[in-house]
Amino acid sequence: MKKTNLFFKAVIISFLVIPAASVYLSAAAKVVPVFNFSLLGGKYFLDGDAASFEGNASLYAASSFKFSENAEIMPIYSGYYNGTQDVEELAGGGILTRERQGHSLSLKYIYGKNFNKIKPRISYSREYVNETNDEDWGEGLFDYNTFSAGIEFEQERPYATFTESYDFFQVKYPNYASLISQAQTVIDTTTFAELSSNAGADTMNNVNHMLTFSYTWFPEPFVMKVGYEFLYTNYPEQPVVGKPVTGSAYFKSEKRKDITNTINYTLRRKIKPLNLSFSAEISYLSSNQNSYDSSRTKYIGDYYSYFEINGSPTINLSLKNGGLFSVGLSWKKYYYTGRYAQDSSGSYKNSKTYQTFWLSTFSLKYPLMKGLSARASYSYQVSNSNMKYEADYRYNYRASNYLMGVEWEF
Secondary structure (H helix, E strand, C coil): CHHHHHHHHHHHHHHHHHHHHHHHHCCCCEEEEEEEEEEEEEEEEECCEECCCEEEEEEEEEEEEECCCCEEEEEEEEEEEECCCCCCCCHHHCCCCCEEEEEEEEEEEEEEECCEEEEEEEEEEEEEEECCCCCCCCCCCCCEEEEEEEEEEEEECCCEEEEEEEEEEEEECCCCCCCHHHCCCCCCHHHHHHHHCCCCCCCCCEEEEEEEEEEEECCCCEEEEEEEEEEEEEEEEEEEEECCCCCCCEEEEEEEEEEEEEEEEEEEEEECCEEEEEEEEEEEEEECCCEEECCCCEEECCCCCEEEEEEEEEEEEECCCCCEEEEEEEEEEEEEEEEEEECCCCCEEEEEEEEEEEEEEEEEEEEEECCEEEEEEEEEEEEEECCCCCCCCCCCEEEEEEEEEEEEEC
């Protein structure tokens, strides 16, 4: 219970604060509260090795205060605790953790007139990431907090809906800092001088600007949506690794900058009792950051840049008693443009690294009584890559998990 106290404190606060706000504002506005709480238990398997049975919990709490036909404001709290790892946790360079929990507070304002809407928003979130069982909450190396603010414009027409948005968000890792400044006693003076020059401290912190555009149209019996996303990420204290002329690599005064361009497409169709959907996406991340393998004196330019392609069909079956059964399949592939593949001993090949993911999901929601449902889910993921050296990160694995429990919503 000690390990999850942050999450359950947030749950209690949300149950007190949001209803209190509803009472305070209800005289001037029409109030619609929304709550969704789930409590699940399950196990995680990685290459056949099972973790212990652990619990997951999540809460979404919001109220819509409608002051007129044109104006509405929505305070929202969302939080989760994961004692059971997610099968996608290793995907995309992530770390395998023992426990996670996150809390987010956001405020959204919606103003609409003549089928046009403006939606400014602001939010703050905190993520706690524990890599070991004995790590205290708030002391995780990869804990991070995010502040974001943005605005969305929507134009609804008889034949289509257009949306445009801009978001600014800043991500900070309060417990993560470069240790290069403490390395002078363990490496020679010349190497320390080369590495410490221009080296930053808070190298994981980043600032982001995101633009999105989407177009949704309704050619009966289908609903189609196409979108474009532009994301610029700046790392103010992460210097770019320079190519060595003689000796080892060094840090430039130039800082890391990533640019991501994404195009996505979604197709939906209802054939009662089925709801069918398919989504596809292609993305390209361009980064100016490089890498240097000092143990093999190998400089690798364009280390983080990659193409990503994915596709995901999903089938939802509505049951007569109000339940829902879902089946999903997802395929995703990364092509790294600069990162060379390695064999199991670490020797570099001439080919560039690729990684392929297959993910299958099954879920069932079965109503028990009004507002209360039983839930069960199973996920299985396979990752394959031509990168066989896995001392720092796993590229090839099979992972699965199952969860079961209850969900309460109103």
